[in-house]
Amino acid sequence: MDILIKILSTLVAIEFIFIMYLETFATTSKKTAETFNLTEEDFTNDKVKLLLKNQGVYNGLIGMVVLYATFFALNGNAMLVGSMIYIILVAIYGAYSSSNISIFFKQATLSVITLVLLLLF
Incomplete structure (x- = not known):
């Protein structure tokens, strides 16, 4: 079971590092716009770009913490349990604040599965 938890935790970390890439390095890309439901007009606002880049740093750090805890x-x-709970809570808030339930499933599904396995084994 430990190997499965490591695999799932690594996938969670990769997801958050990918989000960091979109927000911080590919800020104005078509993929970023699609992922976060933004328009080209949104990218003309330097404050929006700065906020995305800043949020990307946080997501990247979440990914790094998960990798550190995993390996x-x-x-x-114990660190993974705390990290998975945090990720799930952030996904709940994101889904609630944006009125878009799909955010929860996109961001938290792997974390929920990982948390259940961590708590059961």
């Missing part, structure tokens, strides 16, 4: 931390499973 290097002495009490990695």
Whole structure:
């Protein structure tokens, strides 16, 4: 089961590092616009771009914490439980605040599965 948890946790980390890439490095790309339901007009606002880049740094750090907990931390499973709960709560807030339930499923599905496995085994 430990291998499955490592695989799922790594996938969660990759997801958040990819979100960081979209928000921080590919800020004005078509893929970023599609992912976050933004228009080209939104990208003309420098404040929007700055906010996206800033949010991207946070998402990248979440990914790095998950990787650290998965492969290097002495009490990695405890860190993973906390990280997965945090990710799930953020996904709930994102879905609620945007009135878009799909955000929860896109952002939290792997984390929910990982958390259940962590708590059961």
